[in-house]
Amino acid sequence: MTKVTTIPKIYIRRTIPEKYLDKMIALGAELIIDPWQYGDPEPPISEDISNCNIVLTLGLTDSLSILQDAPNIQWVQSLSVGLDALLHEEVKNSEIIITNTKGCTSVPIAEHTIAMIAGLARGIPFMIRNQLHNRWAPTPITDLAGSTLGIIGYGEIGKQIAKRAKSLDMFVIGCKKRPSFLSDNAPADLIVGLDQIDDVITKSDFLILALPSTPDTYQLINQEKLAKMKENSFLINIGRGNTIVEEELIHLLKEKKIAGAALDVFEVEPLPKEHPLWELENIIISPHNAFFSPNTIDRYMEVFLENIQRFKDGKELINVVDKQLGY
Template structure:
């Protein structure tokens, strides 16, 4: 967006947002209309004329933006999720519509969740809980986090926050990213940052592998049998990125034969995870219901970002968290 005089844009919202935030939006916008689309429900039809709206606030995980055919004036679409895969069809990629997301708003809680999973896998917590239920008093094999190596595949905002906490536990941290020369600032917690072309080496060196990858054509089914076999025998896997980055059948086989000692999985290709999925029953797997992002402060972080962008849009200034459509994040 180029600089221009201040405007009062109109906003159409497809997610449920508390009234106190809506009132703040109304202080900036000329009109705000809310017609929530509940996750898992059939897409509702708008009851208002969309041709007058400038901004669409929706959920990038399930809105393919076909609604924009009725909203030709939309200049900016904001996703209430970090994932925007459903949005990025060829028409949207070719259009001038700006896409933003909530990247960064969940980095801290996801990092804290990751540390909880790392510690649980290292200390045998899944076995401990089963033994408690069965009143079984048996010594449990454990692994030290101190001096172990964690490889963070997808070393972005989330990976950075994970790395900071892993260093506090005395771990060696290897970050792996598309652009290994990129730095967040003066402080860099990772001991080594490698390129995605070196990912096999990262896998072979890591006692713990954390997947924090975005959804792109390059990350789809990234962790397959070939890459799993490159992982250190007895290593552990944590996935807090996207569910479709793992070939489930290949991981299940590796968990059963003991090549991978255990896994903590927060995201899945099909959600909710089907009741008959093997992940539920494997004793060396911890399943969480796409909950790593969750935090008592999550909504406040998301609203603070959107309000900041709403003011920038009103002032004709560039927005924050703009998605690079070609990359997918």
């Protein structure tokens, strides 16, 4: 009996290196490409995409308004782990399969987070500002050894952060929706449920937010939660910007109710030039690039190419998202 395969007809909404386009074609794929750069307006559809069955895009920003022109889409591969724009009711209630790049960015994000922890502990924001003003002045310093690191959203990224934090002699508490028993080689010292989030916030010298964007996490970190932080503690967000009520965080930072923060994600991106966060002295701002490394696109494409072959063969795809949970 002849094996039946599905021809991948892919609508690509990002800029992809030529070598990977060639590999897609080698797998028998047909391609239509309309590059859409992050921060730019959505580009118009340049060709007929009515026969496309796959979309390669950025789920963080793409709401799939193209579905009316592409009724045969079966699978969407997001090049972001976050699916903030993508997971609206039409998509959630459809039969479209969503996959993301979970696991591809865990190590770079963990390395970025450790850099932020060390930078805040050694007073790097103050040093940089003093340097820019030719000012020789002492800076506040905090020890990492013996301090407590709380990770709210203890998934794959959280585990990679914990692994590195333990090498710095930090005590690590993981906080997750579905806590599990520690295995012998688990990097965290303690794993608790989200019902104990207040206790984790109270104990943490460094509080890491690594949460996805869901209705349950929207503005979870509000004034009530922030007020539970120690005055000498630091907040680092590498999850989603809408997890925090920004104006309430700004108030605490201005009033020195917490020692500082490092933010990679924001409610509005790019962060507007007039935003008050830019003016704060006890903060590190990065432009939503904690995930990035020189090997990022290679990791993404390895997953996508494997999934194309699986799609052709009718096999289960890698990194399928639970559309109702949002991750």
